[in-house]
Amino acid sequence: MTTSKCGDIVIVGGGVIGLSIAYALAREGLRPILLDRREPGREASWAGAGLIPPIADRSPAARVSPNPLAALRTWSAGLYPDWTAALQDETGIDPGYRRTGGVDVAWTSREDDALRAAAGQWRAEGIAWERIPPGDYARVEPALNPELKSVYFLPDRAQVRNPRLLAALKAAVVRRGAVLEGYRAALGFTLNGGRVAAVRTESGEIPCGRAILAAGAWSGGLLEPAGVRAPTPPIKGQIVLLRAERPLLRRVVEHGKKYLVPRDDGRILVGATEENAGFDARPTAAGARDLLEEAIRLCPALGDAAIEATWAGLRPGSVDGRPYIGIAPEVENLIIAAGHRRAGLQLAPGTAELVVDLVLGRAPRLDLSPFRPDRLPTSEPADDEAFRS
Ligand SMILES: Cc1cc2nc3c(=O)[nH]c(=O)nc-3n(C[C@H](O)[C@H](O)[C@H](O)COP(=O)(O)OP(=O)(O)OC[C@H]3O[C@@H](n4cnc5c(N)ncnc54)[C@H](O)[C@@H]3O)c2cc1C
CATH class of the missing domain: 3.30.9.10 (D-Amino Acid Oxidase, subunit A, domain 2)
Structure with a gap:
């Protein structure tokens, strides 16, 4: 088995979540390696409709919903205009974010x-x-x-043209020095003393200081052999x-x-x-x-x-309709960002910012406890019924 180039951060999965995380990390000057088992950006993120919720008024009279998923939705929707404009400036590709009503x-x-x-x-x-x-x-x-x-x-x-958003994200991360490796599937994680030492692929291991799992509906299956239960x-x-x-x-x-x-x-x-x-x-x-x-x-x-x-x-999917955003139980350098169900496009910029907070050791800008990967399902509806798509 060969060992390929060492990347400090390896992201598994190049859908809108993995690519948005790669872009956010690259904007912080980091250069992650992103693996996808096929061409990045061809699964759920390509198939989605691109509905983006309205941006809420920021006046003091308005209040953020107490539902944690609604709070993430509101924040993420507010990031969309500047996020897509920055992507367009950097790449010349217009992600097609429009407030059509x-x-x-x-x-x-x-x-x-x-x-x-x-x-x-x-x-x-x-x-x-x-x-x-x-x-x-x-x-x-x-x-x-x-x-x-x-x-x-x-x-x-609002709405976004998701294939164009994905093309812009891919171009932007490559321009900023991240490595995109399509057609290289992760087979699992090599653990050593409660840490991921490497990501295993068919063409060798990639040693890493940190792994981020963003493999959409395939994430849960990749976690099981590592003893982590977060079904997707x-x-x-x-x-x-x-x-x-x-x-x-x-x-x-x-x-x-x-x-x-x-x-x-x-x-x-x-x-x-x-x-x-x-x-x-x-x-x-x-x-x-x-x-x-x-x-x-x-x-x-x-x-x-x-x-x-x-x-x-x-x-x-996830256990309760909320995504998993947080550190894997018992594996301190593995971050999970998956399970976004009907809202992965709308929640992508906010999710990516929260993952960057975790990577940089900053206090997350939203309380992450409702999104912990090891939470137990509750009887309360976790779904944000307001703007699912
Ligand atoms: C019909 C439809 C309509 C939707 N409409 C909307 C909408 O309007 N608004 C909205 O916000 N959301 C919408 N969604 C939901 C949204 O598309 C998803 O929540 C989002 O795309 C999830 O992104 P992801 O990156 O987690 O997953 P994906 O896009 O599925 O990406 C996961 C990636 O991981 C890769 N991968 C899998 N296994 C491995 C492995 N072993 N090694 C390496 N790579 C691997 C896959 O190839 C894939 O590229 C819609 C979804 C569908 C299907």
Whole structure:
């Protein structure tokens, strides 16, 4: 077995989480090695829709939600504009972060009650919204089905073009001297006295002073042989990409867990299913049917749109819906950043900053105890229901 170049920090996994961490470390002058078992940035992070929550008003009247995941979401969303602008300045690649606005819609009284409750939370957090009276929906989105029971307009709802964001992150980390090694899978960790001594790969060990595990839905499996239990079950999500003859929508349209995301080139993403299908990431006929029925109901004119593509990705789950961000139990130089479920794109810049705090030995800018990898599942809902995607 050969031993390859020594990197002080080795990151396993080059999705949006691993790449964002590599970028944040590189901005601190560190030069991590990042390994991916295939081309970096082709799994869940590529497949995602790119919905980014609205930025909350920073006035003293607004308060951050007591839900830890909502606090991370708010902070991370606030980082997005400068983070993506810096990436564009450094690489010339525009990640496509746009505040296009969005509408959240309900068909039934029950759904309307849920939106009313969500709107109370938005108000408390300082997120702008307006309830649009029936008959007036066309003012915010002309192609919406006029039969909808209620429509809430969120002018600061945002989106990002995730394949472009990933391309910008890859270019930026390489420019700053980090090493990206695609098609080099980590097989596990060589432990010595409660520390990771090296990351094992098929082509030799990489000795390291610190390892960071950001391998998405594959993270839990890599931890098991090291005796660490932090499951990251795959949650499959499918998307159908449509192209209409003329631009139909301007805003993100959300109905529960399903949504329409209009891109500025006229295409519309219809997402997303939520399925337990193991590591099977094939798009299916039933998944596409469900998404298309939803899309045409929300926006009847989409019935004439052409289907351009379908795809699926595997979101990394966790014990309770919150990501793991912290030091692995019993392995002091192994940091885990995984399990971001439906929100890895939106939570990436905040997660990366928190990991940098841990690496540099700074006090983390958010309390990390709710994200500890060794926490036990509680009966409280950990999910931030406000802006999942
Ligand atoms: C259909 C869909 C829609 C979504 N929409 C949104 C959205 O609108 N907004 C949002 O915020 N989130 C969204 N998500 C969720 C988001 O995509 C994920 O939470 C996020 O991509 C997770 O990032 P990650 O880097 O942890 O995982 P991944 O992107 O899966 O990256 C993990 C990487 O690790 C690599 N890897 C695995 N095993 C190994 C190994 N042994 N050695 C080396 N490398 C390895 C993989 O090849 C992969 O590149 C969506 C997801 C899906 C599927």
